[in-house]
Amino acid sequence: MLFNYIKIAWKVLLRHPFYTFITLFGITLTLTVLMVLTSFIDHLLGSHYPEYKRDKSLYIMNLTIQDSARSSMNNSPLSYNFIKEHIQKLKTPEKVGFSTFVSFANSYLNGKKIKLNTKFCDANFWEVTDYEFLEGKPFNEQNIANGEHVVVITDAIKKQYFEDETASAVGKSIEIDNEKFRVIGVVKAAPVTRLMTFSDVFFPYNLPKSNYQTAGLQGNFTAIVLAKSKSDFKAIQEEFNASVNRIPLPIALYGQKYDVIEVRAQTYTDTVLHTFMSGGREIYFYIGIVFILLILMGLPAINLVNLNVSRIMERASEIGIRKAFGAPSSALAWQFIIENIFITMIGGSFALILTLIIISIFNDSGLILHADLSINFSVFGVSLLVCLVFGLLSGVVPALRMSKMKVIDALKSS
Template sequence: MLKNYFKIAIAVLKRRKFFTFISLFGISFTLTVLMILTAFIDKVGNSNYPDKKRDRCLYILNMEMTGSKNGAMTKGPHSFYFLDHYTKSLKTPEKVAISSMFDFSSAYVNNKKVPINLKFTNADYWDVLDYDFLEGKPFSKQQVDNAEKVAVISEDTKKAYFGDAPSVVGKYIEADNIKYRVSGVVKNVPITQMMMYGDMYLPYTVSKNDYKKDKGFNGNFSGILLAKSVDDLPKMQKEYSDMIPRIKITEKEFDHLYSFADTYFVSLIRVILGDGPNSGISKLVIGLSIFVFLFMLLPTINLVNINITRIMERSSEIGVRKAFGASSQTLVYQFIVENIILTLLGGLIGVVLSVIVMQLINNSGLIANLNLSLNYVVLFCSLLACLVFGLLSGVYPAWRMSRLNVVNALKAQ
């Protein structure tokens, strides 16, 4: 039976090629956009390099201070003082990684400018995160304490600055007119991993900022708390949340401080939707749901209209089948199957287009070190979207078809 439905569906598609093109284009384009978006979200949310201990970590990204009397507000990353002074006092974390957001800098090789994003870290940073060292090793706590000018660089920075040199450990790289001795080379990190991305990693003690005298709370640093085990995660989160209300705010214009130690996904949501008392997960889910619904609504309505037009053209066929005893339920089932076949064909085209677009994005270098891929999660979402397309755009036209009067249907031709 399904084989016959498939043959009928192909014959119907060939009958009106223009309508078929419009339908397939709408389906494939919509699915391509959704699949690229899904692949990007999957890459940001599920990529665990170099964050391989993510299940034991809590992330401290942005903070927010407000003044209830004067309406003052400030938000952004924390200062090194805040993270070092307060998070180091917590008892539950095994390690606390502190790192700056990347700073734009540059180096010059043979009169050619090489852009370099600097990242300043403490020594524990290398214990919390698991970078793949292609050569060398991270700088030590002693080197950090001594403010030694040492650096860990990415493989792209090595290639751009040193060319095809087999080993660069012990060599010097110059940035902002300062020479740093290379202690290690790590595998590239995509820029979507904003807490870990960098071209050159340096001890925080060589930063131009006076981290000793600056006792403010706002700055350019983020933190990662590493628990001894997964079971300690709730305890560590509670300890941090209990600590925040006890912190005395030194700035007179502010009287409320919001800072959270969250899981990775929740921390990203706070960056997008704010750092107030609510994480904004419900807002994100509602927002994404509305976006997907509206984005799929237009091609669905378009497909519904085209399907209704096709039904009217097939009224005589429907009348004949009803006259020979075909039930309305059988006809509805047939048409829905035909429509799902159409959407699956559009989905197949969408998969091919998605692979092409992903390769273009990966090769373009628009997003540093990003490598989108078509994995099982993306394929599952695309299959689900195809089925939703097929059902939403097929149910109403099928219902209209089942309501056609036999006599009127036969007279239509």
């Protein structure tokens, strides 16, 4: 039966090459946009290098203090002290790592300035993340305790800084902001979009320039809390919140008193959304995404519905014949839905090829530093689902109209 339907769908496609081209062009274009968009969202929010454990991690990025009237607010990353007292002491997580946000430094090579993204981090940072060490190793607690001037650099920086790419950079010296550091490890560079982990060079957190000993709750650091499993998230959040609730209030800062502390251990997606859309406005992001998807899928689907409905008469004879020989309306409705899904799947295949080409060009373009957009199983799964929804959307209305035709009217119209 299914084969019969697909055979008919294929013949209908071949019958009018121009119409088929227009239909497939529309479907392909729509699905390509959706697949590229899905791939981009996955690139931003999915678990990718060097954060493969994102789905098992909670992120603590900012700490906000407010006065009781909520008229004055101070929002900033965390201080080392806060991390030490309220995050590192948590018992539920498997591990806690921390680092600063990216800052900038300069290095000079043969008179040429190299601008570097820098980050200060602790030894556990290398365990809660998944940086691939191409050479050497990460700095450890001992290196940090000794106050060693060591640094981990990326392969991209190694390529820029050291003339001989084939020789190991480990043990060599690199001068950054007029200070010399010994290269201890070389990692594969991560995309700039990995907000919590991206950098060109990584220093131990206790080097003087990190200002890690600032007093108070706020500073330059963010923390990644690795859970034993995703199911521990709630327990970790409860333990963390309980610890924060023990902080004596009010807090005095720059002559102002603050009575409310707001700090959250959240999944990466929630953290990002909360940062860019504070005050519970994350919902607008989801509404926006749904709206864009509906527009992107809805308009071509409506167009396809119109095209399909206008072609009902062309298939009327077939509908009449099938009904005369015992096809119930539901079977016919399914036939046309399956046909539409089949056509959408063909469009989806073209879209997949087009998407692979587009993201390959995008990755090579350097628009996003070290971008690694890809079509992985989840992106492919979402794309497949989108194809199915699109096929259903554009197939149901024509299918219902076709299947409700009276047998005799359908036969006569041919």
